[in-house]
Amino acid sequence: MGQVSPAARGLEPDILARRGLLLVVGATAVTGVLAGLSRAGVVAAWGPRYGAAHGPLFVLGVFGTLIALERAVALGRTWAFLAPVAGASGSVATLAGLAFGPWALALSAVALGAVNIAIVLRQPAAFTFIMLAGSMVLCVGSLTWAMGRPLPDVVLAWMSFFALTIAAERLELSRLAPTPRWASRAVVGISVIVALAAAAARSLEDPWSRLFGAALAALAAWQLSFDLARRTVRGVGLPRYTAAGVLGGAAWMLASGATLAFTTVPPGGASYDLVLHAVFVGYVLSMVFAHAPIILPAVARIEIPFTRALYAPLLLLHLSLLARVTGDLAGHPTLRRVGSIGNVLALATFVAVVVGVKVAKRR
Amino acid sequence: MRGHAQRTNVVTGERGWGPAQASPFMRRPRNPCVARLLLQVAFMSEAQPDLEARALEALGSVSDPEVGMSIVELGLVVGVAVDPSLGLVEAKLTMTSAACPLGDQIARQAEERLRAVSGVREARVELVWDPPWRPDRMSAAARKALGWGR
Numbered sequence: 448m449g450q451v452s453p454a455a456r457g458l459e460p461d462i463l464a465r466r467g468l469l470l471v472v473g474a475t476a477v478t479g480v481l482a483g484l485s486r487a488g489v490v491a492a493w494g495p496r497y498g499a500a501h502g503p504l505f506v507l508g509v510f511g512t513l514i515a516l517e518r519a520v521a522l523g524r525t526w527a528f529l530a531p532v533a534g535a536s537g538s539v540a541t542l543a544g545l546a547f548g549p550w551a552l553a554l555s556a557v558a559l560g561a562v563n564i565a566i567v568l569r570q571p572a573a574f575t576f577i578m579l580a581g582s583m584v585l586c587v588g589s590l591t592w593a594m595g596r597p598l599p600d601v602v603l604a605w606m607s608f609f610a611l612t613i614a615a616e617r618l619e620l621s622r623l624a625p626t627p628r629w630a631s632r633a634v635v636g637i638s639v640i641v642a643l644a645a646a647a648a649r650s651l652e653d654p655w656s657r658l659f660g661a662a663l664a665a666l667a668a669w670q671l672s673f674d675l676a677r678r679t680v681r682g683v684g685l686p687r688y689t690a691a692g693v694l695g696g697a698a699w700m701l702a703s704g705a706t707l708a709f710t711t712v713p714p715g716g717a718s719y720d721l722v723l724h725a726v727f728v729g730y731v732l733s734m735v736f737a738h739a740p741i742i743l744p745a746v747a748r749i750e751i752p753f754t755r756a757l758y759a760p761l762l763l764l765h766l767s768l769l770a771r772v773t774g775d776l777a778g779h780p781t782l783r784r785v786g787s788i789g790n791v792l793a794l795a796t797f798v799a800v801v802v803g804v805k806v807a808k809r810r
Numbered sequence: 811m812r813g814h815a816q817r818t819n820v821v822t823g824e825r826g827w828g829p830a831q832a833s834p835f836m837r838r839p840r841n842p843c844v845a846r847l848l849l850q851v852a853f854m855s856e857a858q859p860d861l862e863a864r865a866l867e868a869l870g871s872v873s874d875p876e877v878g879m880s881i882v883e884l885g886l887v888v889g890v891a892v893d894p895s896l897g898l899v900e901a902k903l904t905m906t907s908a909a910c911p912l913g914d915q916i917a918r919q920a921e922e923r924l925r926a927v928s929g930v931r932e933a934r935v936e937l938v939w940d941p942p943w944r945p946d947r948m949s950a951a952a953r954k955a956l957g958w959g960r
Contacts, residue, residue: 520911563909569939570908578909619907622945623877623884624956678957679877686878741875745915 458748465516465747468535472512475538479504480791487787500541502598502723506605507552507589508538510731513742514612515559520746522565530558549593556582556589573635574619580642581611587646599714600650603659606726607645610700611638613734614666617693620675630673637665651712651719660707663726667701670694685740685753688761692737695765699729702772717775720783728790729768736761736797754804760797767793861894861929868923869901872916879955881916885947888938897931899924906943913937 482501484490512534519527537551563582567575588604618634644659670676674697676690703725712718740751767789774782869890870882881887881903888902901920905913917935924933948956 517911518909520914521907521909523914566909570942574907575909616907616909619909620876622906623948625958675877675956682878684878685875689876742911745912748915 462748465520466749468512468516468531469743469747469749471535471539472509475504475508475512475535475542476794478542479509480794483787484791487784489784489788497542499598502602502605503541503549503552503592504538505727507555508534508541510609510727510735511552511555511559511585512538513735515555515562516746517742518559518562518566522562522569524565527558527562527565530555530562533558553586553589553593556585560586572619573631574615577611577618577635577638578615580638581608581615584608584611584642584645597714599719602723603645603648603651603656606663606703606723607641607659609726609731610641610663610666613730614638614641614670617670617674617676621673624675624678626673630669634666634669634673637662637669641666651707651714656712657708660704660709660722662704664701664704664708667697667704670697671701688753688755688757689737689741691758692733692761695761696730696733696737699725699733699765699768703729717778717783721772721775724768724771724790728764728771732790732794733761733764736764739797739801750805751801752804752808754800756800756804757797760793760800763789763796764793861892861899861927862890864927864929865890865892865899865901865924868927869920871923872919874916875912877956879952881920883949883952885943885949885952886916888941894929897929899927899930899933901933901935902938903935904938904941904943908939 478497479501481490482497482504486498486501512531515530515534516528519531532555533551534555537548537553537555539548540551541548560579560582563575563579567579584604585608588601588608592598592601614634615638618631621631640662641659644655644662647653648655648659650656671694674693676693678690679686680690680694681687682690703722706712706718706722706725710718712722736757740753740757743749743751767786769786770789771783771786774780774784774786866882866887869887870880873880874884874886877884884906886903886905888904890902891900892898901924903913903917903920905916914937917937920935921933924930924935927933945953945958948958
């Protein structure tokens with residue numbers, strides 16, 4: 448934070464605490480990336496424990512904790528911050544090899560569930576219920592994972608959390624534009640199927656996982672047809688950039704859902720890599736890039752002035768994912784590896800652009 | 811004093827009034843007494859419509875970053891009360907989503923813009939969830955821009 452005292456800079460302790468949390472999330476992302484690279488064979492392997500931590504660190508430690516922080520700020524109650532704090536502590540503990548690490552991560556999912564219940568009580572609406580459903584499935588998946596369920600058997604639950612949470616947010620936003628009533632009802636129905644199929648699927652080979660894939664694809668198709676981003680992408684500046692990230696991400700979710708629906712996805716194979724990373728990188732990370740300039744100022748007062756340079760990491764993200772997925776489909780491990788490295792570069796470029804634009808503004 | 815109404819302070823989640831515990835993550839609630847006085851003793855003077863118009867204009871400069879439209883156009887401003895003799899403005903805002911973390915930031919921005927208005931010595935902005943937002947709260951211009959027919 449530098450030599451200037453926080454009080455002199457006008458920063459309140461709660462904002463500092465949130466920034467500290469974001470710092471831990473950032474560090475978790477870095478280690479998660481390294482774990483992923485070790486799985487891809489790009490860096491020297493740290494050992495199976497770290498490689499296996501790649502998924503949980505990103506899903507629960509990074510993305511889940513970020514969403515939990517957003518909801519805690521939205522709810523505005525101190526107890527709600529248990530969710531992101533448990534997520535951050537769980538990441539550190541998991542990396543340190545402490546046994547309670549996965550349990551702390553699972554606890555953050557449970558706490559997030561409680562926060563979502565409070566949000567439903569404040570505003571009972573279709574979208575808050577969908578958000579709650581996604582959170583419940585995350586709870587089930589995370590708790591069973593902490594109890595020892597193999598990772599490939601919980602990935603559908605984890606994917607559904609993001610699909611439903613984001614679908615809920617986008618459904619809420621779609622109220623701003625004239626959306627046909629049948630479309631608003633359809634997305635609720637599709638979301639219910641996503642939640643139920645994700646909860647019912649015992650493994651990726653389960654027939655439920657095909658239904659999940661079809662429903663996921665339907666959700667993505669809904670977004671591509673009715674999302675507010677279709678309108679705001681015709682605007683300028685930040686809203687346009689955000690919309691581009693949203694629509695690009697939805698296209699990847701469609702690819703993931705279709706792959707699950709029409710093909711068999713054995714755990715650990717090439718199509719497994721495709722299905723997971725189309726959602727977690729193509730959809731979730733794209734949404735993070737798209738919304739960081741909106742969320743960071745709101746949550747931690749970290750202003751990110753919009754610059755067109757932000758399109759560069761977004762483009763790199765989608766292009767590198769295209770390479771990775773092509774490598775998966777064509778059975779080219781080198782291309783897949785190149786794509787994975789590209790994903791990491793996109794993330795690094797994003798951080799560089801954000802830091803760069805803040806430094807430039809300070810001058 | 812009439813009614814400590816059942817209102818929930820969005821910042822802390824506290825019901826009613828009273829100092830909240832200091833916590834590492836949340837700020838203490840703003841003092842509500844001035845706001846209550848304002849709402850109960852609405853001063854009517856020639857200066858009022860003018861200050862109210864300027865206050866509304868200032869609020870119009872705050873926009874929702876996802877949509878790129880002002881909170882006034884989107885119908886997020888529930889009410890504005892002014893007291894020109896004391897230079898006080900109180901605004902009540904709502905959000906379209908209770909799950910959105912932007913509420914606090916938009917409320918703070920609104921307060922900053924209100925304080926910058928000439929004639930305003932103190933500004934308070936409060937987030938409320940009642941009445942819940944509906945699409946027909948948007949202005950005609952906003953509805954047109956977002957593709958609504960008539």
